[in-house]
Each structure stands twice: as structure tokens, then as C-alpha cells.
Amino acid sequence: MKSDRSVGLTPASRLRREEAQNPTTPEGRIAFFVGLAQIPDQLREGDRLNVQADVQTVLGWSDAEAKKISIEEIASTKQRVLEELGKVAAANALNIKIGRHEDLPFASILLDPELVRSVALQVVPGHGIHAGGPLRPALLFTLFEALGRIRNPDYIRRCLAHDCARIFFAEHGNQFFCTPRCANREASWRFREAKKKPKKTANPTAGRGSRRARVVQGSKG
Numbered sequence: 001m002k003s004d005r006s007v008g009l010t011p012a013s014r015l016r017r018e019e020a021q022n023p024t025t026p027e028g029r030i031a032f033f034v035g036l037a038q039i040p041d042q043l044r045e046g047d048r049l050n051v052q053a054d055v056q057t058v059l060g061w062s063d064a065e066a067k068k069i070s071i072e073e074i075a076s077t078k079q080r081v082l083e084e085l086g087k088v089a090a091a092n093a094l095n096i097k098i099g100r101h102e103d104l105p106f107a108s109i110l111l112d113p114e115l116v117r118s119v120a121l122q123v124v125p126g127h128g129i130h131a132g133g134p135l136r137p138a139l140l141f142t143l144f145e146a147l148g149r150i151r152n153p154d155y156i157r158r159c160l161a162h163d164c165a166r167i168f169f170a171e172h173g174n175q176f177f178c179t180p181r182c183a184n185r186e187a188s189w190r191f192r193e194a195k196k197k198p199k200k201t202a203n204p205t206a207g208r209g210s211r212r213a214r215v216v217q218g219s220k221g
């Protein structure tokens with residue numbers, strides 16, 4: 001029975017949540033990029049997410065470098081981020097279907113040599129690789145670098161709710177919806193859809209020993 005999605009987090013999930021909130025870890029960077037990709041429309045100055053400050057933190061840029069962080073360039077890079085994360089999520093969905101959770105889903109995503117050439121790379125203790133240079137390649141390089149280092153790349157997924165399809169970063173292996181809200185909405189939607197369909201008639205040729213189907217009533221509470 002897999003109905004434990006809302007109960008307390010396991011220690012591993014708690015650790016993952018902490019890492020995802022720390023923008024100096026690969027997990028935290030991926031969480032940032034997933035959040036960036038989730039913003040539905042064009043970014044504007046002073047948006048609900050303080051995107052420019054977040055970008056500075058994720059890139060580990062100094063205040064002087066941060067002057068290059070324009071909201072227009074973030075907005076134009078966002079589409080590419082969404083595409084790349086979408087590829088990873090699609091590969092993960094396939095892996096989950098065929099039962100190969102462990103495979104690196106992005107083996108086919110190669111770092112574009114042009115991209116690597118246009119960033120100024122530097123190893124910074126406590127931060128990992130610092131990508132300087134123009135904003136767009138720096139962001140994309142940081143995304144790819146984090147993808148290569150996170151422990152659970154298979155947790156980058158697309159919400160399975162029929163009307164959502166958002167990319168999200170799962171907190172544990174059994175999370176298939178972006179939010180509990182989506183999970184609940186989808187469950188009641190599927191329940192209603194199943195009721196609409198004509199009931200399957202019991203198979204009259206069922207073998208001996210077949211038990212009468214029990215109607216499962218909705219759970220109490």
C-alpha cells in the first residue's frame with residue numbers, strides 16, 4: 001500500500017530537503033533551476049522570486065559580477081533550462097517504466113563545447129566550479145555541472161497529473177506528482193473517470209477458485 005506521501009519525512013528525505021534548500025550543493029542548484037523553469041510566464045523585475053539574487057547565489061558570483069545579471073537574459077535562458085530538464089524528466093519517465101531507476105538519464109546530453117569555451121571556469125573551495133563569463137552560458141554550464149553531480153538525477157520528473165505536467169524535483173523515489181495538491185486532485189479525477197467508464201463484467205470463464213470480486217469502498221477518513 002503506497003499511501004504514505006503525506007506522512008513524516010524519512011531522514012534521507014529530510015537530508016534531501018536540506019540540500020535542496022542550499023544553493024551551494026548540486027541538489028540546491030537543481031532545485032533552483034527547477035523552480036526557475038516552473039515560473040509560467042515572462043519574468044519581470046522584482047518578481048515574486050527574487051530571481052537575480054538567487055542567480056547570484058547559485059552561480060556564486062561576486063557583487064561586481066552580479067551587475068551582469070539581467071532579468072531579460074534570465075528569461076531567455078529559462079526556456080532552454082526547461083527544455084533540458086524536460087529531456088531528463090522524459091528519460092527518467094522511460095527508465096521508471098522499464099524499471100531502470102539507476103541509469104543516468106542524461107547520458108545523451110552532452111556539454112556543448114561552444115558552451116564550455118564561453119565560460120570562465122574556476123574551482124572555488126566550498127562552492128565547487130565557479131562559472132564566470134556571460135550569464136547565459138554560465139547558467140547553462142552550472143545546470144549541466146549540477147546534473148552530473150546530484151545523487152538522484154532520476155528524481156527530476158514531470159508531474160503525472162493529467163492537467164499539470166510541471167517539472168519537479170522529487171523528495172523521494174515514490175513521489176510522482178509535483179505537489180500533494182496535484183496528487184489528491186489526480187486521485188479524485190481518476191476515481192471519477194473510472195466511474196464514468198462502463199463496468200467490466202465479471203469474466204464468466206474465470207478459473208475455479210476465483211473469488212467473487214469485492215467492491216472496495218472508499219477508505220474511511
Ligand SMILES: [Zn+2]
Pocket residue numbers: 159160161164165166177178179182
Ligand atoms: Zn502537478
